[in-house]
Amino acid sequence: MDLTAVPTTQPWLSPSAYWPTLTDATRELDPPYGALHLGALAHNAHDMLRRAGGKPIRVASKSVRVREVLDAVLALPGYAGVLAYTLSEAVWLAADEPGRPGIRDVVVGYPTAERAAIARLAADDTLAARVTLMVDSVAQLDLVDAVVPPDRREQLRVAIELDASWQGPVGRIGVWRSPVHTPAAARTLAEHIARRSGFRLVGMMSYEAQIAGQGDDPAGRPAFARTVRWMQRQSKTELLARRAEAVASVRAVAELEFVNGGGTGSLEFTSTDPSCTDIAAGSGLFGGHLFDGYREFTPAPAAAFALSVVRRPKRDTATVLGGGWIASGPPGGDRMPRPVWPQGLVMAPREMAGEVQTPLSGDAAESLRPGDRVWFRHTKSGELSEHVNEFALIGADGLAGMTPSYRGEGKAFL
Missing domain, CATH: 2.40.37.20 (D-serine dehydratase-like domain)
Structure with missing residues (x-):
């Protein structure tokens, strides 16, 4: 293809x-x-x-689920890496197979509890170098250690997810993902990872669902569309400042290889965020x-x-x-x-x-x-x-x- x-x-x-x-x-x-x-x-x-404006796009595999399409898109200059949706999928994508080399940069977009996949990742140096786990709590690190203790494995790559929801005048707007909302909370988790053996903090991500996943021009709903646009303007302003502060706080603890944000619906916005190094979209x-x-x-x-x-x-x-x-x-x-x-x-x-x-x-x-x-x-x-x-x-x-x-x-x- x-x-x-x-x-x-x-x-x-x-x-x-x-x-x-x-x-x-x-x-x-x-x-x-x-x-x-x-x-x-x-x-x-x-x-x-074009919409990403030169910022690399990390392909969200959940939105494709066709291996040949992933490979064809990743062959285009401007696309780099995959945002996977389960660890078992990430391991499959990253593994070398006859006639089909593995993808070398796969970030798991959600925390994992797949014990068999954790064990396989920890037992394979090549996979461990290609796959990054997502965490937002110490308990998720504990689960990994319970499967394979740190003295029996190489370091595993991890990234912190920052909650990108907006605290508006009528309450929280966004999706329920990471509990890490503030720069201080991100710094605290980063410091814990840095002190802990068996893990290496290499990245961050945040998904602004209220911007990327919410259409701003729904057919036949002009009043709702105006409300959505107002909400998104407020959310963008708040997130730009908070994400920048959170990323700076974590970078003071660890050298980050990537900071991922966005989605298909927010390519234009996320491309302007200097704290993000790539954008997830699929x-x-x-x-x-x-x-x-x-x-x-x-x-x-x-x-x-x-x-x-x-x-x-x-x-x-x-x-x-x-x-x-x-x-x-x-x-x-x-x-x-x-x-x-x-x-x-x-x-x-x-x-x-x-x-x-x-x-x-x-x-x-x-x-x-x-x-x-x-x-x-x-x-x-x-x-x-x-x-x-x-x-x-x-x-x-x-x-x-x-x-x-x-x-x-x-x-x-x-």
Whole structure:
């Protein structure tokens, strides 16, 4: 897979041309299946580099979960390293295999309690040099030591996660992640790590979810959009100052190799933060529809999935087999897969996306017959990969091949 060339056309801007092209290219495949449009994927990868303004992007593997795509993106200048979501995944990505060298810089974005993976990491000098554990408390260090005491292993690389939530006038806004919120708390944890054998502090990270993961231009909600923009302005100002102070406090204790921040939705902001050395991003590569409501960017719908029409319960309704690939997060309509072709299809309010069947109504449903395909976009980019064993790769001349997802390689990490 080669993503080095920047596409000169953007066919996804014309749905009436784009989606039938995907249908034609995959006509010999039986749904359900996932598809990756290589031109759209390349467009998204280069657009993210543009938005990052020269600051390196660390690929968030959770938002991809396709090894060939990770390798192709990391081959582009401007991308460096991976932010993994479990230690077992990080070990797999970092390990050398015949014909596939391991990724040399993998940071685990969340604390781990995987005892078998900790034992393997501690027993392999190469893996220990390539993988960085995330911590936000002394108890997490204790867990590692309980698996493999420090006198029986080399030093393990660790990073501290700084909480990036905003304490607003009506309370805390953000996601519940690290309890390390203040520069003083970060300094205290850093000093403990520095005194403790078996660990080496090499980095920090913080994820400003209220900026990166919250669209500032939700369709049909202008008043809410204004509130979000006000909140994000306040949060950016506060975080710039607090993160800078926290990083300086920790750097006084240890030499840091990296300070990671941000996400797909905050590339522009995080790129301006001098305390961050790289930005984590991945969702923008596939372009899940959760990222349609942002003013600064609009990702191309590079990843999609097709389902087959199998019945016609009434004149204006066609039912597809499957469809219940609901995204994680607060239950709501925005967690549903979105039918995008044919245009104008809507789900039945009392059924929505079902595990085995999904009725779709609308004018377009009248022309659908058993065997026809309906295209959907998943809400979250990487979660689509948990539902398919492989993706059809769509190039300029049609089907360019197939590539396995993590699931297709027998890897289910969560």
